[in-house]
Amino acid sequence: MKPTIEGETNVLSCRFGRGAADGLGKEIGRFIVTTMEIPWNLSKDRIGGTAEKVVHCQTMEIDWVDRELASLPSFDTVLAVGGGQAIDLGKYFAWKTGKRLVSVPTILSVDAFVTPASAIRKNHQVEYVGVASPDPLVIDYDLLRLAPNELNIAGVGDLLSNHTACKDWEIAHAVGKSEFPFKPESIDIGRDILKKIMDHTDDIRQCTDEGLQAIVDGYMRLNTVCLPNGHYRIEEGSEHYLFYELEERLGRPFIHGWIVGLGVYCMSRLQDNHGDEVTDFMKRVGLKYDPQVMEIKRDDLRAALLNLKAFVESRPKLWYTVINEKPIEPTWVDTILAGLVF
Numbered sequence: 001m002k003p004t005i006e007g008e009t010n011v012l013s014c015r016f017g018r019g020a021a022d023g024l025g026k027e028i029g030r031f032i033v034t035t036m037e038i039p040w041n042l043s044k045d046r047i048g049g050t051a052e053k054v055v056h057c058q059t060m061e062i063d064w065v066d067r068e069l070a071s072l073p074s075f076d077t078v079l080a081v082g083g084g085q086a087i088d089l090g091k092y093f094a095w096k097t098g099k100r101l102v103s104v105p106t107i108l109s110v111d112a113f114v115t116p117a118s119a120i121r122k123n124h125q126v127e128y129v130g131v132a133s134p135d136p137l138v139i140d141y142d143l144l145r146l147a148p149n150e151l152n153i154a155g156v157g158d159l160l161s162n163h164t165a166c167k168d169w170e171i172a173h174a175v176g177k178s179e180f181p182f183k184p185e186s187i188d189i190g191r192d193i194l195k196k197i198m199d200h201t202d203d204i205r206q207c208t209d210e211g212l213q214a215i216v217d218g219y220m221r222l223n224t225v226c227l228p229n230g231h232y233r234i235e236e237g238s239e240h241y242l243f244y245e246l247e248e249r250l251g252r253p254f255i256h257g258w259i260v261g262l263g264v265y266c267m268s269r270l271q272d273n274h275g276d277e278v279t280d281f282m283k284r285v286g287l288k289y290d291p292q293v294m295e296i297k298r299d300d301l302r303a304a305l306l307n308l309k310a311f312v313e314s315r316p317k318l319w320y321t322v323i324n325e326k327p328i329e330p331t332w333v334d335t336i337l338a339g340l341v342f
């Protein structure tokens with residue numbers, strides 16, 4: 001199946017539907033698997049075949065990843081099965097070895113399965129490296145529904161981020177600080193992607209075929225903008241930067257869509273950008289964003305918000321956002337904390 005979305009995407013071919021992953025392991029030659037324990041146990045009998053090696057992703061820290069790469073047997077295909085890190089590890093191996101990549105997301109909590117670069121970590125700092133495109137991308141609604149609904153609903157997070165990221169780009173442009181040629185038409189599409197997601201609120205909350213596909217389509221459409229532009233400015237901004245700060249501070253991963261949801265909660269308010277409306281949507285669709293579900297303590301979030309400006313200013317690669325533009329005062333932080341559950 002050709003990608004269902006018009007325009008350039010990172011996806012070379014698609015296999016979407018109920019049972020789409022069934023028997024896959026017998027069709028892709030000699031293969032290695034990048035995965036984690038839970039997704040692999042849920043999917044290996046459906047996928048079938050015999051892997052040359054199954055690599056359970058422990059971390060995306062580059063030292064560990066490169067050691068695993070050096071110990072791979074010979075193979076034809078990298079089969080990436082799981083959530084963001086398992087997919088990122090598969091992309092990294094496919095890029096480094098030049099082999100075919102087949103991606104089977106088992107949750108939709110992050111957009112890793114449609115983006116070309118692999119998110120690795122160096123001393124807990126994220127870096128995007130390489131290019132790898134799934135052939136095919138396998139979206140098996142039945143397999144996805146084996147995961148808790150809340151993890152698929154988390155997929156909305158990286159689309160909701162358009163809300164704050166588009167605004168950040170406008171803020172940067174208004175003060176002559178945009179790192180890229182400003183494209184209002186890209187922002188229009190970014191906002192339309194989010195509107196279409198909001199139109200599917202009930203389907204997404206219930207994880208129907210249509211709801212799951214709406215998330216995948218949103219991601220793929222995002223790429224038709226971001227790949228030609230050469231950057232993800234409409235999808236990534238201040239909401240992700242709060243996540244980077246927290247990840248570095250606490251030294252542990254999060255469910256991506258949830259932590260981005262928390263970022264959207266905080267940064268939409270710093271932007272004076274319809275904070276109550278996006279919060280209402282997160283509640284209706286079932287996207288978790290409260291610190292309590294991610295075991296983030298009040299004092300840690302307070303410290304992260306108060307440090308956020310210094311954090312982004314110490315990282316010249318991060319784009320100009322509302323964090324650079326507006327002061328983050330202790331009284332504002334207290335107001336934000338008061339609206340969240342710890």
Ligand SMILES: [Zn+2]
Pocket residue numbers: 111158240256260
């Ligand atoms: Zn993201």
